[in-house]
Amino acid sequence: MEKLYYKTIKETLYHEKMDNGxxxxxxxxxxxxxxxxxxxxxFGAIDTQFVPLGQSEMIKTQDGIAHFLEHKMFDMEDGDxxxxxxxxxxxxxxxxxxxxxxxxxxxxxxxxxCVELLLDFVQSLYLTKESVEKEKGIIGQEIxxxxxxxxxRNYFGSIASLFHRHPVKVDIAGTIETVNATTVEMLKxxxxxxxxxxxxxxxVVGNLEPEKMMELIRQNQAxxxxxxxxxxxxxxxxxxxxxxxxxEVLKMxxxxxxxxxxxxxxxxxxxxxxxxxxxxxxxxxxxxLFSKSSPVYEEMQNTGLINDSFGAGFTQERDxxxxxxxxxxxxxxxLKQYLTHLFDHLNEFDIDQATFERVKKKSIGIFINxxxxxxxxxxxxxxxxxxxxxxxxxxxxxxxxxxDDVLKMRDYFVKDTKTVHIILPQKTSxxx
Amino acid sequence: xxxxxEYDGYRLHLIPINKFKNVMIILKMAAPLTRETTTLRSLLSxxxxxxxxxxxxxxxxxxxxxxxxxxxxSSSIGTKGLxxxxxxxxxxxxxxxxxxxxxxxxxQIELFRxxxxxxxxxxxxxxxxxxxxxxxxxxxxxxxxxxxxxSYSLERLFEEMGKNQPLGISTFGYEDEIDGITNxxxxxxxxxxxxxDVFDIYVVGDIDxxxxxxxxxxxKLSKRPQEIATSTIFKSNKSxxxxxxxxxxxxxxxxxxxxxxDTDFTSPDHYAFTLFNGLFGGFAHSQLFKVVREEHSLCYYxxxxxxxxxxxxxxxxxxxxxxxxxxxxxxxxxxxxxxRGELSQELLDIxxxxxxxxxxxxxxxxxxxxxxxxxxxxxxxxxxxxQYIDRLNAVTLEDVxxxxxxxKLDTIYMLEGKE
Numbered sequence: 001m002e003k004l005y006y007k008t009i010k011e012t013l014y015h016e017k018m019d020n021g022x023x024x025x026x027x028x029x030x031x032x033x034x035x036x037x038x039x040x041x042x043f044g045a046i047d048t049q050f051v052p053l054g055q056s057e058m059i060k061t062q063d064g065i066a067h068f069l070e071h072k073m074f075d076m077e078d079g080d081x082x083x084x085x086x087x088x089x090x091x092x093x094x095x096x097x098x099x100x101x102x103x104x105x106x107x108x109x110x111x112x113x114c115v116e117l118l119l120d121f122v123q124s125l126y127l128t129k130e131s132v133e134k135e136k137g138i139i140g141q142e143i144x145x146x147x148x149x150x151x152x153r154n155y156f157g158s159i160a161s162l163f164h165r166h167p168v169k170v171d172i173a174g175t176i177e178t179v180n181a182t183t184v185e186m187l188k189x190x191x192x193x194x195x196x197x198x199x200x201x202x203x204v205v206g207n208l209e210p211e212k213m214m215e216l217i218r219q220n221q222a223x224x225x226x227x228x229x230x231x232x233x234x235x236x237x238x239x240x241x242x243x244x245x246x247x248e249v250l251k252m253x254x255x256x257x258x259x260x261x262x263x264x265x266x267x268x269x270x271x272x273x274x275x276x277x278x279x280x281x282x283x284x285x286x287x288x289l290f291s292k293s294s295p296v297y298e299e300m301q302n303t304g305l306i307n308d309s310f311g312a313g314f315t316q317e318r319d320x321x322x323x324x325x326x327x328x329x330x331x332x333x334x335l336k337q338y339l340t341h342l343f344d345h346l347n348e349f350d351i352d353q354a355t356f357e358r359v360k361k362k363s364i365g366i367f368i369n370x371x372x373x374x375x376x377x378x379x380x381x382x383x384x385x386x387x388x389x390x391x392x393x394x395x396x397x398x399x400x401x402x403x404d405d406v407l408k409m410r411d412y413f414v415k416d417t418k419t420v421h422i423i424l425p426q427k428t429s430x431x432x
Numbered sequence: 433x434x435x436x437x438e439y440d441g442y443r444l445h446l447i448p449i450n451k452f453k454n455v456m457i458i459l460k461m462a463a464p465l466t467r468e469t470t471t472l473r474s475l476l477s478x479x480x481x482x483x484x485x486x487x488x489x490x491x492x493x494x495x496x497x498x499x500x501x502x503x504x505x506s507s508s509i510g511t512k513g514l515x516x517x518x519x520x521x522x523x524x525x526x527x528x529x530x531x532x533x534x535x536x537x538x539x540q541i542e543l544f545r546x547x548x549x550x551x552x553x554x555x556x557x558x559x560x561x562x563x564x565x566x567x568x569x570x571x572x573x574x575x576x577x578x579x580x581x582x583s584y585s586l587e588r589l590f591e592e593m594g595k596n597q598p599l600g601i602s603t604f605g606y607e608d609e610i611d612g613i614t615n616x617x618x619x620x621x622x623x624x625x626x627x628x629d630v631f632d633i634y635v636v637g638d639i640d641x642x643x644x645x646x647x648x649x650x651x652k653l654s655k656r657p658q659e660i661a662t663s664t665i666f667k668s669n670k671s672x673x674x675x676x677x678x679x680x681x682x683x684x685x686x687x688x689x690x691x692x693x694d695t696d697f698t699s700p701d702h703y704a705f706t707l708f709n710g711l712f713g714g715f716a717h718s719q720l721f722k723v724v725r726e727e728h729s730l731c732y733y734x735x736x737x738x739x740x741x742x743x744x745x746x747x748x749x750x751x752x753x754x755x756x757x758x759x760x761x762x763x764x765x766x767x768x769x770x771x772r773g774e775l776s777q778e779l780l781d782i783x784x785x786x787x788x789x790x791x792x793x794x795x796x797x798x799x800x801x802x803x804x805x806x807x808x809x810x811x812x813x814x815x816x817x818x819q820y821i822d823r824l825n826a827v828t829l830e831d832v833x834x835x836x837x838x839x840k841l842d843t844i845y846m847l848e849g850k851e
Contacts, residue, residue: 030451031451033796086716089788094509109789138728138732147684154507254578254579256575256579306571307573358499362501365525372452372454
């Protein structure tokens with residue numbers, strides 16, 4: 001077991017790689033009552049084209065299958081995993097993102113049993129045709145719930161417009177059609193390919209004794225048989241550099257119009273550290289441009305273009321990345337023009353050293369704050385882990401970022417990689 | 433160090449804990465919930481993030497927060513039964529985690545003082561630009577709430593169920609009243625609040641005796657009675673179940689059901705009811721989740737919640753419009769089963785363990801620690817977490833069945849989709 005101490009945040013992290021390839025990280029939080037366990041696999045909504053384990057041909061499976069599998073993982077041969085967690089007094093849940101699926105528990109009691117149950121239910125699959133059919137109605141309602149959420153539609157609509165082919169353009173849950181077309185066999189194929197220990201990572205944080213817990217996990221893993229680790233072959237997506245659609249307008253039964261501008265960022269660093277520096281620098285730039293302290297924000301607010309729902313973010317995942325800027329607005333067209341003008345002339349936008357230092361301080365504070373929450377620590381770690389980034393090092397990397405790093409980010413706001421997504425109320429005010 | 437210190441006009445609650453890397457200060461100011469003041473109070477809560485005399489704009493205020501390592505400063509509103517509560521929250525990292533030595537705590541307290549006592553105002557008026565901006569922001573927020581179909585349908589249920597009663601008063605206020613509020617009137621109301629509201633201040637973090645001195649030096653209010661009516665049992669004035677249906681162009685219908693329960697936070701039955709709600713629809717192991725979602729695949733979410741300060745229970749689910757009758761019948765059927773005594777000891781035991789576990793876990797979040805304390809403080813309930821757990825564990829199957837018989841469906845609000 002390896003022990004890593006992080007001085008700035010005063011935390012000690014323990015790590016060990018199991019014989020079967022599973023990486024385990026433990027972070028004791030003294031004084032905490034709760035323990036949070038997160039078991040993640042590098043298998044997300046975008047992994048729909050791959051070579052299944054033991055085969056040689058690339059296949060294309062149904063959209064939304066990672067999420068479907070997440071729902072069905074809780075079925076065990078002798079009952080339901082959530083019921084078993086309830087018996088222990090623990091709560092459990094799971095989530096699927098574009099590049100990973102994660103299962104979790106949180107409990108203040110009987111932690112050893114919770115950790116074993118988490119490992120056991122995720123490391124076994126029990127599917128029946130009947131239970132898979134039954135789940136389709138539930139997932140259908142989950143999709144419908146998002147269909148009525150204008151913020152989600154705007155957020156996701158802008159992503160869908162950015163990409164021609166990349167599977168990130170399809171909703172994480174898929175569509176009602178792809179969910180209905182999903183079969184037991186397809187789910188099994190995905191499970192066998194992506195739930196191998198060498199493609200997974202366990203992170204446990206909270207009220208725990210590292211030596212004892214690592215031994216428990218070692219013994220649990222030693223009892224199980226897995227095929228030898230094999231490299232997973234995923235399809236390489238040939239995505240053009242241009243955007244799929246320049247603009248889309250969607251009408252919904254809402255009061256407030258919304259606008260989201262998406263900017264496709266084509267060049268993605270290969271190395272984990274470079275990727276992180278880019279992400280942090282871009283976030284500092286977006287903060288300087290659009291946080292409430294900025295003159296740009298103040299001007300947009302005073303001219304009635306935006307309200308405090310306005311925000312900007314940078315998403316950088318395995319093989320795609322983009323910037324999103326937008327929010328509620330009564331003047332979507334004017335906001336679009338304002339932002340377009342701002343981005344087209346971004347190289348004239350200068351940043352002074354004091355502003356840069358101030359926003360950097362903010363980033364450091366936010367990072368330190370996140371170490372109060374076991375959930376945030378584990379989720380952040382898992383999000384970066386599969387991209388080759390070690391989240392405990394973020395604070396040192398933020399400190400090393402220079403104004404120059406941030407200024408360079410202005411070059412990514414290229415003219416023809418923008419898309420605009422607008423949501424308008426169905427009714428004109430006269431019908432109200 | 434004393435944990436609760438009574439000063440003129442406020443109670444200071446100190447909760448020294450060294451496991452967090454920040455210090456949280458939360459101020460709660462409570463006044464009676466009335467139809468006349470709810471919009472005013474909401475707008476006032478917006479003004480608390482509009483800057484101070486020294487930092488006279490949102491931009492300068494935000495810029496100062498960034499300087500304090502991204503300190504957070506926010507205000508929000510809520511109700512506790514018959515009381516309307518404005519909450520001001522400030523979170524700042526503990527300076528022992530900084531490379532540079534900086535006295536962030538003093539700055540955090542002074543900022544809190546300035547926000548409350550020296551707002552961005554002069555001559556009996558708030559700064560005009562900020563005032564107008566905040567009015568607009570407030571309107572936008574109300575519209576955004578309408579576009580969130582879940583919270584919109586919940587608000588509508590409260591409105592219909594609580595017509596002409598405090599339950600029917602909107603916590604957030606009324607859009608059509610905003611324009612009528614003048615700057616002077618709001619400033620006057622602000623001064624009234626400083627004079628009359630019931631103030632409780634909570635501090636969680638690695639703090640010592642010096643904190644008390646530092647805080648009280650900066651925070652002076654006038655004496656007033658520290659009493660306010662809060663928890664209440666909602667009484668219905670309807671003879672039949674009120675069913676309200678509304679249509680919108682949406683994909684998923686939102687079903688909301690409101691029940692009278694003849695129990696509230698201060699009732700002896702509070703513990704039995706907490707368990708009843710937990711096993712009926714509060715968790716993933718509960719009856720509603722098992723039957724409506726798992727057995728019948730009718731929804732993705734369905735749950736019940738016990739609103740202890742209004743003395744009501746709610747059930748909500750997202751369903752297909754055509755499944756309305758079936759879903760309502762299933763939900764009522766599960767309730768009737770418990771009322772008839774069809775309930776297992778195992779389900780009760782699991783719910784006890786779950787409740788105990790979530791209470792212990794809440795000790796890891798400063799916000800939850802404060803929320804739990806506040807509920808007890810404003811109702812003068814002397815109870816430790818352990819006593820609460822003991823009281824939950826003492827509840828029997830018979831107790832749960834007995835309180836379930838007090839549960840009566842009062843109002844259904846259904847937001848339908850178009851076919």
